[in-house]
Amino acid sequence: MSTSNNNKRKRTVINGSHFSNLAGFYEEVSKVLTKDINWKVGTLDGFNDILYGGFGIFENDDEVEILWEESEKSRKDLGFEATKEFYENKIKQGKPFNVELIQEKLNKLIEGKGQTLFDVLLEIIEEHKNIVLILN
Template identity: 30%
Template sequence: MTTVYVLDGKRINSLDDFYAVVGEAMGCGGYFGRNLDAFADCLRGGFGTPDDGDFKVVWRDHEHSRNALGHAEVIRNLEHQIRTCHPSHRESMRERINEARAGRGETAFAWLLEIFEQEVPGQFRLE
């Protein structure tokens, strides 16, 4: 039987909120990653998803999340990362921050959608 995990998009106002909501819905002990790489790893299995991979994820009220996880959230996250990244990456990160400030480039919401599509294609839908 297919397990269905429901994400409450009204509760998602930042990536930190997303990790908390997805952890509550899908995680083992409330954990389902605290960054994009860990989230992708968790989707691959072993951290709350059924071992047979038979599950679906439904993101309800996704429009609220889409608005909250826009360019401002990209800026917030990249500004945090730039402080700890390798110096050779700082210039490209500054460029990404400037693009986001101009309202261009990917949003944090798009980052998450891409991870869902890469890791669990066909098992995810927006409502």
């Protein structure tokens, strides 16, 4: 059932079959969420930033619908192993990262209580009340 409000929503698709790691996710969202600008997403903060709008396909107050195709593939690709490696790399790198906080997150992940990268990405999207996410 579609309402007139839904018709005003800008729609875009993130396709999980186009990537298999976080760097690939950043490439995909750079391609589908930004247009004609010389700026690429390369961090979780950068991903959050483009969701505020004004960087590409939508403006700050636009209603947006993101369809995440192949989301189960992404859930696996950005799951435990990828997240563990992500945290371990940050710990190895050290500054400017808060190594203690990252170690805590890694420990929680290993205990089965922490968020995966996929979970973190979903949480970032959900913080933006003007964006509706549909996992497919």
